[in-house]
Amino acid sequence: MADTVQRWTAGVQTPPLAARRGLGKFMRQRSTIAFLMCLPLLVIISCLVIYPAFYSIWLSMLNKSQTRFIGLGNYRFLMTRDVFWMVVQQSAIFAISAVLFKALIGLVTAHLINNLPVKGQRKWRGMLLVPWVIPLALSSLGWWWLFDPTHSAFNYVLQELGFSEIPWLSDPYWARFSVILVNVWYGAPFFLIMYLAALKSVPEQLYEAAAIDGASAWQKFVHITLPMMRNIMAITILFSLIVTFANFDIVQIMTAGGPRNMTHVFATYAFMLGIRSGDLPLGAATSLFMLPILAIAAIFILRGVRKRGREIG
Known part of the structure; x- marks a missing residue:
């Protein structure tokens, strides 16, 4: 039972x-x-x-008619062309200079806004984010009108002030300056919002302790703000470097790579070879040249981020 x-x-x-x-x-x-x-x-x-x-x-390993495998033939052909190496140089100048200016402007404006009252911060954040919110193709067309040789608003102002006109888009160096300026104008708000978020995460107790020890504003910035923001700054620069290196809209709309191919970057040069010239394999090979350059930059930056993370941990 x-x-x-x-x-x-x-x-x-x-x-x-x-x-x-x-x-x-x-x-x-x-x-x-x-x-x-x-x-x-x-x-x-x-x-x-x-x-x-x-x-x-x-x-990228096929011939122009895409009927035969040629291995690295397209890459070897590109490396023998002076125009291609000029594109490599221009892409590096365009990306590095634009990212540096965007990082500098974003850092300065983030500190200025962070020191404002809360209500003032909201207004300035909204206004300064407008360039980043506007579609890039639309804003590039607006800048093209401002730089256009025939109806340039900038040249009109210069003439009214008694200065001579500037060939913004017809002179190679001024054209390069113009596309970099537009890229900085468009991308600086992204740095601003990232750096401002990083500044908000810095504990106020660190600044208070530094003030008690008699640290100046510059010493607080160097010894507290920069170390606390370093990883965010590195990740933001890496992301912006990748996007800027692959930029297409600004250069294509404003100069289409001219004059004399002096403003071509990888994306626009690959578009010219692959779409306009009808050589898709050569255009694909051109675009893939960005991969090792960006991979090296990513490894270098992320290694520093990982090293600093271990030190903090």
């Missing part, structure tokens, strides 16, 4: 125990559930990014 009661009791208790065990097993499989929920996004990324990337590598 006792055995019968014990078996009956065990049978009654088995379903709750099984349910708890099943729930525990379910909770331990959260990584599997997370993967399944991310699977649609991974499929979309694979179709829109990974597959085109590998296809472009394959395409």
